[in-house]
Amino acid sequence: MSTTRDQTGLPFMKWHGAGNDFVIFDSRGRSAVTTEPLARALGDRHRGVGFDQLAEIRDSDAADIDLDFWNSDGSRAGACGNATRCVARYLFDEGGRDRLTIRTTRGVLEARLVDGAVHVNMGPPQMMWDEIPLSRAMDTRHLPLDGDPMGVGMGNPHAVFFVDDVNAIDVAERGRAVEFDPLFPQRTNVEFAEVRALDEIRMRVWERGTGITLACGSGACATAVAAAERGLTDRKVRMEVDGGWLTLDWREDGVWMTGPTAHVFDAVLTKAFLEGVE
Numbered sequence: 664m665s666t667t668r669d670q671t672g673l674p675f676m677k678w679h680g681a682g683n684d685f686v687i688f689d690s691r692g693r694s695a696v697t698t699e700p701l702a703r704a705l706g707d708r709h710r711g712v713g714f715d716q717l718a719e720i721r722d723s724d725a726a727d728i729d730l731d732f733w734n735s736d737g738s739r740a741g742a743c744g745n746a747t748r749c750v751a752r753y754l755f756d757e758g759g760r761d762r763l764t765i766r767t768t769r770g771v772l773e774a775r776l777v778d779g780a781v782h783v784n785m786g787p788p789q790m791m792w793d794e795i796p797l798s799r800a801m802d803t804r805h806l807p808l809d810g811d812p813m814g815v816g817m818g819n820p821h822a823v824f825f826v827d828d829v830n831a832i833d834v835a836e837r838g839r840a841v842e843f844d845p846l847f848p849q850r851t852n853v854e855f856a857e858v859r860a861l862d863e864i865r866m867r868v869w870e871r872g873t874g875i876t877l878a879c880g881s882g883a884c885a886t887a888v889a890a891a892e893r894g895l896t897d898r899k900v901r902m903e904v905d906g907g908w909l910t911l912d913w914r915e916d917g918v919w920m921t922g923p924t925a926h927v928f929d930a931v932l933t934k935a936f937l938e939g940v941e
């Protein structure tokens with residue numbers, strides 16, 4: 664038996680940002696490759712590669728790049744803050760610039776390189792019920808669910824619960840139930856937050872289409888916004904998630920986020936794997 668390296672497959676990168684892990688395709692200069700079946704097959708941690716989100720970089724006529732996201736169940740994600748930070752780091756590492764514009768389905772986001780750190784503006788929060796979206800008109804600051812969550816959109820839906828002890832929460836059980844609550848016509852991401860100080864929050868997350876993850880950037884932004892709106896914290900906070908620390912700063916022009924990124928490996932999907940995708 665011999666093994667040969669498959670040179671004809673599809674190259675990809677594996678990254679993570681605070682433990683939120685991603686497969687990234689760089690499709691600049693070629694056609695887009697991701698389909699829903701490919702995202703689902705690749706997202707399988709046993710038969711594929713495994714990821715929390717798949718991100719595909721594409722040429723843009725409106726920004727430096729276009730960026731699309733998929734969850735591991737094959738559904739599209741309207742925003743992904745940690746993958747946006749990883750992609751910005753990858754492009755800044757190419758050299759030659761310290762500002763980038765990135766178009767996602769929610770609009771054009773900006774990333775900056777400041778003293779070696781990548782800062783991404785995830786845009787202003789969406790506070791209207793139909794922007795998040797919710798199923799009917801209501802006060803988004805107090806959703807009619809047990810635990811009194813706040814609804815916040817960051818290009819994707821979030822329900823943020825404030826709790827006394829985040830470790831006492833069954834994130835999987837409650838997260839799954841809230842994700843599929845009829846209040847959310849497009850389902851929702853679910854955050855459980857414990858406010859530790861005016862400038863510090865501990866947060867755990869259940870992501871729509873993926874499940875428990877070690878971090879969620881848009882969820883961290885939504886949590887920071889909800890905490891500030893409720894008067895529990897300042898507009899700039901440090902946030903401890905399961906995979907590390909993020910910093911959120913809700914400014915006039917949007918919620919800025921910084922945090923760690925890591926480029927784990929580069930590899931090639933074999934032709935055989937690609938041919939097996941239905």
Ligand SMILES: N[C@H](CCC[C@H](N)C(=O)O)C(=O)O
Nearest residue numbers: 740743744745819879880881
């Ligand atoms: N991990 C991502 C969020 C994914 C959200 C996705 N699960 C959705 O369907 O909206 C982040 O860093 O923002």
